[in-house]
Amino acid sequence: MPAASAPRPDRSTEIAAALRDAIVTGRLLVGDRLPSEAELAEQYGVSRPTVREALKRLAAQSLIRTRRGATGGAFVNHLSFEAAQAQQITTSTLLLSMNAVGFETACEARFAMERACAPLACARRQEAHLDRMRAEIARQSDPALSDEDFCASDVAFHRALVDAAGNPVLSYQLAGAVEAMQPLMNMITFTARDRARIVELHEAIAGAAETQSARACDAALSALERYTRELGSAVMARRAAQQR
Amino acid sequence: MPAASAPRPDRSTEIAAALRDAIVTGRLLVGDRLPSEAELAEQYGVSRPTVREALKRLAAQSLIRTRRGATGGAFVNHLSFEAAQAQQITTSTLLLSMNAVGFETACEARFAMERACAPLACARRQEAHLDRMRAEIARQSDPALSDEDFCASDVAFHRALVDAAGNPVLSYQLAGAVEAMQPLMNMITFTARDRARIVELHEAIAGAAETQSARACDAALSALERYTRELGSAVMARRAAQQR
DNA sequence: CCCCGTTTAATTGTCTGACAATTGGAAGTC
DNA sequence: GACTTCCAATTGTCAGACAATTAAACGGGG
CATH class of the missing domain: 1.10.10.10 (Winged helix-like DNA-binding domain superfamily/Winged helix DNA-binding domain)
Known part of the structure; x- marks a missing residue:
């Protein structure tokens, strides 16, 4: 044969x-x-x-x-952005879990893409986007917020930033990617939840968007990425220690 | 009710x-x-x-x-990156055509994401990636290459750049997006095909990757985006004139 | 002539029962 | 023990039937 x-x-x-x-x-x-x-x-x-x-x-x-x-x-059928996104989310979620994609890899990809649309978001953001971001920051500042809701608000905040870029294709791609990585992110923030620091960085991002400073926005995103990765490695290390 | x-x-x-x-x-x-x-x-x-x-x-x-x-x-089933990517491509392709996404929008999204992984690609590219890019540039320089093959080679070149970032999640997301926009891109390059300029810019990108100069790579990508968008608006204008 | 209820035809959704094709294992044979 | 044969489980396919749903055609009353 x-x-x-x-x-x-x-x-x-x-x-x-x-x-x-x-x-x-x-x-x-x-x-x-x-x-x-x-x-x-x-x-x-x-x-x-x-x-x-x-x-x-x-x-x-x-x-x-x-x-x-x-x-x-x-x-x-008329394939709507929403339907396509929903499919992409389930596919990506499964892909990440089944292929044991590491936190580092997922985190890097997520922030790389998000930084890609930060300049556009700063240039084109409307008041509505700023309002959405501020509203989510306000929610996140409430200590009574459950972990689940905090994570959901986190996603909503970043979606607002992405949507501010005013490019539906970018929104579709990014939202799918961010949402798919949510389970991994939850794993981190559930265990090591320093909400104050995260809210602080969100405020920096929203502020940069408001003043349309692409550089400041990029810097804030980079800082958030660094912090998230620190959290991630800390959690991973603790987990490894437990398994030993 | x-x-x-x-x-x-x-x-x-x-x-x-x-x-x-x-x-x-x-x-x-x-x-x-x-x-x-x-x-x-x-x-x-x-x-x-x-x-x-x-x-x-x-x-x-x-x-x-x-x-x-x-x-x-x-x-x-074990969902492989390939299978997931194939699905994403058909979904995204359909999404773009059905929602009449404009060339400008698609182009902007594509290059924004590609620029997101350029710094990583410059930092981590292996010889194999450089070889793939050079091979595609060589193909593209052949005047006997058909339009279809030229476009396919174009896609292959950019995939090599994305893969050079060494992040499978980024590769998966990006490759899907780039591949989905191929039909739109073809529409342009089939009509206004100044291959020399494109090859020149590809050489600049590959060179920047080789010397690991993230700034040069970003600049070359920006130049390619500008040029592509110029082509696009020219074609659109011509098409509008014909319909008048 | 127009409006409103009724019938009707077309179409998908589901069930039943059956048979073919495929494949691994079990039984039997040398 | 190795090989062959048979068997049982499972998916793939078929045919026919009936239920549910929906819009259009029909018809009667005003």
Whole structure:
């Protein structure tokens, strides 16, 4: 056997791939209605359950949505930024946990990307973004806030910063990445929670955004990254000591 | 009716969500075997086809893989960086085309992220990365290269730069983003193809990586971004003129 | 002529039961 | 002990049926 020829894929896989290709290449446009399940079954020479499995695959990727009834059927879905982001988050989260991505690596990637949009955020931030950041800082300053809510507020703060860059593509990419790393981040802040220092750095970031000082913003982000990594290595060391 | 209560989801959707949750939260670990379709059907009180549709949904997200035979079944899949990236690319590509993301926006996001990992790339690049970049530059210098191959080489060059940062999470995120924007980029370079200028800028980038000069690398990337955006606006203007 | 309830047809969602294909292990044989 | 054969478990597929849902066609009353 020269090359381990890939095992012949299932019919439902093939059909899903064919339809996916039709959508991605634009042969099927947003809003277009796919043939009914019965018609597809006849076209591809398979039974309805097989066609349905193919359609479910596409539905899982938000490529189509289905509606019952007389004018129902499967329609090419308009992929919203939100839906795409949700998918990216689950994928990235799983990827990070399954591949045992280290805290260092995740942290580095996250801050590198966030710093990438800091200059844009400083240049274009609107009052609404500043308000969101200030509101989250206020929440974080409340000692009664639970750990979970503190972390959620942390994410919301950084999302506001990213959104301030005014680039939906950046927001989509970044928000997915930041959100995916949340579990790892939680692991740290739950154990070593010096909230005052974090709030202080958030204030520095928000202040830099307000005065539109890209350099100050970058410096504050760098400081936050350094501090986060310090926390991380401390926690890792403690954990290693416990396992010894 | 106070709030338009979300229409009750399909059983297969529910079951898929339940299993997905079990995987994401770690109740099911990589390599674990899910119950057989018949068992799942009994557990959830549905028929086998319904269970199968749920499983196909998970398979579409690469969360599980199935095998036939005596010891077969559905197993929690190890999500590789490659598989995750492939998914991200199709999602992002579709997102950009469907939401009519402008060239300016896409370009800005792409270069912002790429510049984010340039300093890391300069600091950590290995000989292998430099070789890959040089090889692509050599390819691009060949006038006989087709437009398609030139664009592919362009992508490969930038991937080499990203990979040089030595952070798999960054590579994963960036490669997905860059690859997704390729169709938009192609639209430009196919029409206004001043290859010499692009190759020149690529040489500047590779040179900066070689000498580990983060500032020079950033400058070269900025120049490439400026040039690309000039091309883009020129093409857009021409297109607008044609439509008038 | 217009408005409103009813019927109807189309379509997806689900069930049942069956058979084919595949694959590893168990039983049997040399 | 090694090899072959058979078997059982499991997924992949099919056919047919019925329920649920939805919009459009239809028809009656004003």
